[in-house]
Amino acid sequence: MAVIEIQHLTYTYPTMDHPALREVSLAVEAGEFVAIIGPNGAGKSTLCYTLAGFIPHFFKGELRGEVRVAGQDIRRVRLEDWVLKVGLVFQNPFNQISGAKFTVYEEIAFGLENIGVPREEMRRRVEEVMALTGITDLANRSPYALSGGQQQRVALASILVMQPEVLVLDEPTSQLDPIGSREVFQVIRRLAHQGVTIIMAEHKVEWIAEYADRVIALADGEMIASGKPAEVLTDPRLPEYGIGISRYTAVARRAAEEGLWPPQRRLPVTLDEAVAGFRAVEEAYAHTR
Amino acid sequence: MAERLSFYLERNSPLHRLNPTTKLVVAFTLILVAFLGRGLFLPSLLFLLILLPLSFVGQVGREFLRTTLNLLLPLFAFLFVMQSLFYPGGKTVLFGFWIFAVKLEGVRFAFLTATRVLVMVSSFLLLLLTTHPGVLLLDLTQRGLPASVAYILASTLQIIPQMQAKAATILDAQRSRGLDTSGSLGRRIRALLPLVGPLVFGSLVDVEERAIAIEARGFRSSGPKTSLIEIEDRPLERALRWLCLLALILAVGSWWLWP
Amino acid sequence: MKLIDSIKKDFNTMTLVLIPVAIAINVVIGQIVVLLRLPVYLDSIGTVLVGAICGPWAGALTGTLSNIIWGLLIDPNAFPWFPVALFIGFVSGWCAHFGLFRTWWGVVITGFLVAITAALVSTPIAVYLYGGITASGSSFITAFLLQTGRDLVSAVLSTNFLVEPVDKIATALLAYAIIRGLSRRYLMRFPRADNVMPKKA
Numbered sequence: 001m002a003v004i005e006i007q008h009l010t011y012t013y014p015t016m017d018h019p020a021l022r023e024v025s026l027a028v029e030a031g032e033f034v035a036i037i038g039p040n041g042a043g044k045s046t047l048c049y050t051l052a053g054f055i056p057h058f059f060k061g062e063l064r065g066e067v068r069v070a071g072q073d074i075r076r077v078r079l080e081d082w083v084l085k086v087g088l089v090f091q092n093p094f095n096q097i098s099g100a101k102f103t104v105y106e107e108i109a110f111g112l113e114n115i116g117v118p119r120e121e122m123r124r125r126v127e128e129v130m131a132l133t134g135i136t137d138l139a140n141r142s143p144y145a146l147s148g149g150q151q152q153r154v155a156l157a158s159i160l161v162m163q164p165e166v167l168v169l170d171e172p173t174s175q176l177d178p179i180g181s182r183e184v185f186q187v188i189r190r191l192a193h194q195g196v197t198i199i200m201a202e203h204k205v206e207w208i209a210e211y212a213d214r215v216i217a218l219a220d221g222e223m224i225a226s227g228k229p230a231e232v233l234t235d236p237r238l239p240e241y242g243i244g245i246s247r248y249t250a251v252a253r254r255a256a257e258e259g260l261w262p263p264q265r266r267l268p269v270t271l272d273e274a275v276a277g278f279r280a281v282e283e284a285y286a287h288t289r
Numbered sequence: 290m291a292e293r294l295s296f297y298l299e300r301n302s303p304l305h306r307l308n309p310t311t312k313l314v315v316a317f318t319l320i321l322v323a324f325l326g327r328g329l330f331l332p333s334l335l336f337l338l339i340l341l342p343l344s345f346v347g348q349v350g351r352e353f354l355r356t357t358l359n360l361l362l363p364l365f366a367f368l369f370v371m372q373s374l375f376y377p378g379g380k381t382v383l384f385g386f387w388i389f390a391v392k393l394e395g396v397r398f399a400f401l402t403a404t405r406v407l408v409m410v411s412s413f414l415l416l417l418l419t420t421h422p423g424v425l426l427l428d429l430t431q432r433g434l435p436a437s438v439a440y441i442l443a444s445t446l447q448i449i450p451q452m453q454a455k456a457a458t459i460l461d462a463q464r465s466r467g468l469d470t471s472g473s474l475g476r477r478i479r480a481l482l483p484l485v486g487p488l489v490f491g492s493l494v495d496v497e498e499r500a501i502a503i504e505a506r507g508f509r510s511s512g513p514k515t516s517l518i519e520i521e522d523r524p525l526e527r528a529l530r531w532l533c534l535l536a537l538i539l540a541v542g543s544w545w546l547w548p
Numbered sequence: 549m550k551l552i553d554s555i556k557k558d559f560n561t562m563t564l565v566l567i568p569v570a571i572a573i574n575v576v577i578g579q580i581v582v583l584l585r586l587p588v589y590l591d592s593i594g595t596v597l598v599g600a601i602c603g604p605w606a607g608a609l610t611g612t613l614s615n616i617i618w619g620l621l622i623d624p625n626a627f628p629w630f631p632v633a634l635f636i637g638f639v640s641g642w643c644a645h646f647g648l649f650r651t652w653w654g655v656v657i658t659g660f661l662v663a664i665t666a667a668l669v670s671t672p673i674a675v676y677l678y679g680g681i682t683a684s685g686s687s688f689i690t691a692f693l694l695q696t697g698r699d700l701v702s703a704v705l706s707t708n709f710l711v712e713p714v715d716k717i718a719t720a721l722l723a724y725a726i727i728r729g730l731s732r733r734y735l736m737r738f739p740r741a742d743n744v745m746p747k748k749a
Contacts, residue, residue: 013733014733014736015732015733015736049501052505054501054504058500058501058504058561079504079509080504080507080509080510080511083504083505083506083507084507087505088501088505090498090501090502092495092498094495095495095498095499095502096498096499096502097502098440098444098502098503098506098508099440099443099444099445099447099448099499099568100439100440100443100444100503101423101443102294102421102422102423102443102447105517106517106518109517110506111506111507112515112517113514113515113516113517114506114507114508114510114514115507115510115512115514116510116512116513116514116515117515118515119515119516119517122515122517123517142447144447144450144451155502158506159505159506162506162507295620295621296620296621360623360624360625361625364625368678402677402678405677406625406677406678409624409625409627409628410624410625413619413624413627414624417620417624422620437559437564438609438613440564440568441564441567441568441571441609441613442613442616442617444565444568445567445568445571445572445613445617446617446620446621448568448569448572449571449572449575449576449617449621452572452573452576453576453579456576456580460580474586474587477584477585477586478584478586480584481580481581481584481586484580485577485580485722486729488573488576488577489573489577489593489726490726490729490730492569492572492573493566493569493726493730493734494734495569496562496565496566496569497562497734497737499565500561500562500564500565500737503561503564503565504561508561509561
């Protein structure tokens with residue numbers, strides 16, 4: 001059974017007159033890494049909030065269709081219970097610091113205190129998750145005295161420590177500098193290898209191409225493409241919808257126009273694919289000489 | 290603007306190692322005894338014989354004195370002048386100049402008032418100098434302070450320095466654009482709005498995401514909560530707290546015991 | 549509705565997260581005002597804001613905790629005055645409940661009512677603590693009134709009535725300006741947003 005089942009999801013925010021999501025259907029298996037791409041306003045964040053239960057419970061509004069995680073219907077479960085199944089990390093690292101605690105260690109344990117985990121187990125879980133996110137040396141620092149990348153890793157750790165079944169990430173690196181982004185992606189990669197079910201909204205297509213099992217493209221609230229990264233990320237419709245494509249794809253597309261890309265070969269989304277493609281072209285030319 | 294978490298100074302003193310509630314109880318006892326007890330010199334004795342020595346035991350003596358003076362000297366000077374000259378019902382004139390007359394009853398009242406306030410402020414100050422706010426909040430929460438109140442206090446203490454830094458940045462930016470923060474009253478009033486606007490709206494916008502973030506951490510969970518850290522409390526300190534209650538009763542009772 | 553339900557209604561998650569921000573606004577603006585040497589306090593803008601959009605109980609809590617934070621960070625002299633801050637928050641919420649936060653003149657009335665309450669509540673505290681005289685400009689007025697033969701309590705009361713209104717009306721108007729600057733979508737997340745929304749026909 002799929003961990004996440006969404007059928008014909010249509011959602012309208014309370015003060016809006018048109019839906020933010022239209023007839024979105026999606027099934028995600030345990031351990032899958034699904035990336036969501038789309039222009040601003042397409043509904044990526046709305047979909048993330050829905051998976052995390054904040055829609056409909058926090059935002060209210062009109063929700064139609066079915067949303068199930070681990071077999072449970074989102075409408076029938078209270079938000080306070082749903083957050084234990086689905087963890088959410090979003091863009092702004094600063095806003096995810098609770099403020100309730102004065103050290104990183106306590107900050108990470110905060111969620112476990114709230115749900116009544118015994119002290120010994122708390123310590124074990126916190127130390128485990130700090131090692132996983134590479135922040136063990138930050139344990140006694142104030143959460144406010146950290147860089148963006150460090151804060152975002154604390155946010156990740158604070159959610160992971162609660163052991164959710166699904167991890168939802170809404171553009172986790174868009175407010176970080178390149179170093180911070182790299183640090184966060186390293187952690188996410190580790191999680192993906194460990195088989196955590198991850199849904200991530202993201203703009204950095206090159207990164208998605210390397211690690212996602214599946215990509216979903218949203219535009220104007222609708223799902224316009226869904227499939228393997230290689231297919232979706234080279235879909236010619238993407239630029240029409242204002243979705244950025246990877247540098248490698250762009251270069252290869254331009255090269256194809258000049259006849260410098262193997263005709264039947266699919267456009268690359270990663271550096272390796274691009275190199276392989278250009279090498280093939282080079283060999284083809286070498287043969288014709 | 291000071292960018293610190295509170296008055297707290299980190300030291301390794303016996304006072305620092307005391308349970309926060311003990312310090313709270315002692316502080317309140319001293320204050321209540323000063324205000325409810327008998328005797329013109331009681332508050333000053335409490336300060337000189339208990340608070341001042343304790344501040345040195347807590348290794349914060351110098352800061353204690355300096356801050357107490359800073360906080361109270363202006364107030365005291367003012368009180369003394371006002372009450373010596375204008376205390377209603379004052380009859381015994383000590384000396385006079387021009388149209389003013391300094392009355393004994395006024396001076397006595399000023400002294401009592403001032404030393405009582407001294408005990409109040411310095412008791413709290415000593416508590417704050419020797420107790421980390423996080424530790425105090427943890428202890429109070431253990432004893433029943435609602436988690437939401439602890440959250441509000443901790444959160445406020447941590448975001449104020451952030452907001453002060455933001456305010457300083459906005460102030461600099463506005464000044465470099467020609468904002469006049471000295472000068473006439475009208476100019477200074479007009480300087481307020483371009484400072485307040487960005488500061489306030491910037492922080493209000495974050496409220497929604499921060500609410501989502503703490504919900505995501507199970508903050509509104511209705512089950513029983515556990516705590517990572519337990520604050521130590523010793524039987525000796527419990528006894529001390531009961532002694533404080535006794536002292537308070539004696540102080541109030543002194544009005545009847547000694548005619 | 550029952551009292552306990554009325555209290556609970558004020559406090560959803562948005563309220564809990566707004567309060568620290570409101571207190572921080574109180575403190576930081578209060579300090580800026582000192583920096584600019586303005587003859588007002590303006591250290592309750594956040595309290596009035598919370599009272600208006602979250603309700604009187606949330607306002608009362610904000611005022612009380614704001615006072616405690618001020619004492620913790622800046623000056624422990626502030627602690628005994630917490631009832632004043634409490635009532636500032638409570639009265640703001642009460643006035644908003646009766647629709648006074650829908651127009652600018654309603655807000656001026658609110659400011660005035662808050663000032664009266666602050667004067668009434670602070671007078672017994674001032675009389676008990678300092679014998680009626682506090683280190684503000686108004687004390688000269690107190691002194692003058694004392695010399696002309698009035699008793700202590702009425703002298704202090706009259707003084708407080710003179711100085712408070714300007715500060716509190718300005719505070720209420722600034723809180724109102726902030727509310728007007730917030731989007732409808734945002735305001736609706738707070739428990740008593742209908743206090744500040746125009747009445748629907």
